[in-house]
Amino acid sequence: MxxxxxxxxxxxxxxxxxxxxxxxxxxxxxxxxxxxxxxxxxxxxxxxxxxxxxxxxxxxxxxxxxxxxxxxxxxxxxxxxxxxxxxxxxxxxxxxxxxxxxxxxxxxxxxxxxxxxxxxxxxxxxxxxxxxxxxxxxxxxxxxxxxxxxxxxxxKLLADVGLLGYPSVGKSSILSMVSAAKPEIAAYHFTTLSPVLGVVSIAEGQNFVLADIPGLIEGAHEGVGLGHDFLRHIERTKVLIHVLDVSGLEGRDPIDDFHKINNELKLYNEKLFKRPQIVAANKMDLPEAQDNYQRVAAVMREMGHEVYPISAATGEGLQALMQRAARLLSEYVEEPVEIEEAKVYEARPEDQFTIKRDDDGAFVVEGQAIEKLVAMTRFGDEEGLRRFQAIWRRLSIDEELRNRGIQEGDTVRIRDMEFEFRP
The missing domain is CATH 2.70.210.12 (GTP1/OBG domain)
Structure with a gap:
């Protein structure tokens, strides 16, 4: 789970x-x-x-x-x-x-x-x-x-490469073909309800972690569906493989799908939108995909994206796709971390304290030094009690309580201890 x-x-x-x-x-x-x-x-x-x-x-x-x-x-x-x-x-x-x-x-x-x-x-x-x-x-x-x-x-998953795309475009099938991961695969939407990781081995000593990110839909950046739950898992990825169903059998236009998903990325996190992204034109084993591929590839290349025709069902083109992802990964330069404007914090003296009135009328004293003193004092020991009273006076808590209008017999509360005020 x-x-x-x-x-x-x-x-x-x-x-x-x-x-x-x-x-x-x-x-x-x-x-x-x-x-x-x-x-x-x-x-x-x-x-x-x-x-x-x-x-x-x-x-x-x-x-x-x-x-x-x-x-x-x-x-x-x-x-x-x-x-x-x-x-x-x-x-x-x-x-x-x-x-x-x-x-x-x-x-x-x-x-x-x-x-x-x-x-x-x-x-x-x-x-x-x-x-x-x-x-x-x-x-x-x-x-x-x-x-x-x-x-x-x-x-947030630590994956090097993320598979991106609408539900049922074949992301899980790709992961199962190129790694030992066994995601659930079926012919209905949202088969994958949680991210799945797999290790892709390109050559001896050369491998990377590939993540199958559950399918995104319009409005994901606003949390529609399980948008935020899914999107945050690709925040750490360095390279994105955008999987398109070029067969169009689901009744959607793959070019339209591409624009919608990238719009969600941009609205959620501008940095994600700028990550290296290659296009995997999937389901090329189907006749409909053969007819549609040239149109889709032309538009993708015009936008500056590399396109790899693949078939997750037969394995065609997957090796070349993974090798290209590995090369992009090796060329990836970590984005500079934006340093926020420095905030100046004033050191708060340990013996500083505040006094407020509780709903029951008790005077509540809060402060690091006084709370620590109460917690570490043995009140049943006469010397310990005298030491507590001496530090209490040194912190000028009596004086401040009088300024706040405390009267003899009123309750003073510190942590879980209560005292009756006596001048």
Whole structure:
């Protein structure tokens, strides 16, 4: 089953908790703090796998959760960091953040990796908080939570040459004749409902990947039929073979078909329209095609396109067609990448925060530093609570809450924690 879109949820591992402990050796009087740090949580990493060519596996497993780091131990022993969770995807996969639509990565090569969720750092043990004033701290940090987000995966086939044309012009038959691929072939429209890849061998050590793209129709650039689903699979192709049914037995004019398909290409993606394109005049084994060929070939050549008379049924002309496609492929020059005008982003201080009112009247405080502090603080520990209050005051959150009109007893919410405001 060919699946080229999927939505998954990933959660990186949280950092391990820091340890609060003191040395207790027999001959070490007044042993100091010895709590070790927690280990780092595992990242979630997508990796290209050459053995995959579809996203079908994500129909059955859509949630991926990485391991958390180990907790710190006494005697200054740090917890072990967790190993990254590798999620295999086929080359050609584009990774997007569902919430923003931002492209996080484009995996085009086997072994290429994209970190899509970062693991949390381990909490620091009490030994890390010793200073000249505070010689015996009892508090230690909890591990930082790992990142979590929902991703959209979109597969665009990595084919060198694409077969293009209306339904039932013989694209699947061509692919089955020149490669080991076995697409479904029948005498009705839209037999091919998903792209099929095949490897064409021209000579020893010389081959290329050929894609049978399902038939396009008018309005495909607007998503008519399965237009967008099909068109995006030829975006990466370097050479196009435009297959025409020159017999005209379907009741359509092959020249008219050619113009309609190219118009769809141009409207969808101007770059696709400009790709090298050769014309395969198919079904030459039929008498009707013999009568029609000269007219079609003359028009195609007048537009600057090479025309190859072929028969997918008998194999006639296919070798010459594939050899020409291979030569065009070897001559192909990668199009220069258009660089968008640079955007200037101002670095946002980590201790910056915002305050808003929730529907229930609670004051919601959001900000990287304060949210991380809440997640990593042991509120049951008196020293940890005092440290939290000191940082709270340093960030001037109290002052800003008063400016927003907070009253004694009002609720302050940070992440999933709620506090009652006391001046």
């Amino acid at each position: 060919f699946i080229d879109r999927a939505k998954i949820t990933v959660k990186a591992g949280s950092g391990g908790n820091g340890m609060s402990s003191f040395r207790r050796e027999k001959y070490v009087p007044k042993g100091g703090p010895s709590g070790g740090d927690g280990g780092r949580g595992a990242n979630v990493v997508l990796i290209g796998d050459a053995n995959l060519n579809t996203l079908v596996d994500f129909r059955y497993k859509r949630q991926f959760k990485a391991d958390s780091g180990a907790n710190g131990q006494s005697s200054n022993m740090h917890g072990r960091g967790a190993e990254d969770l590798l999620v295999k995807v086929p080359p050609g996969t584009i990774v997007k953040d569902e919430a923003t639509g931002q492209i996080l990565g484009d995996i085009t090569e086997p072994g290429q990796k994209v970190v899509v969720a970062k693991g949390g750092r381990g909490g620091r043990g009490n030994a890390r908080f010793v200073n000249s004033v505070h010689r015996a701290p009892t508090f230690a940090e909890l591990g930082e939570p790992g990142e979590e987000q929902t991703l959209l995966l979109e597969l």
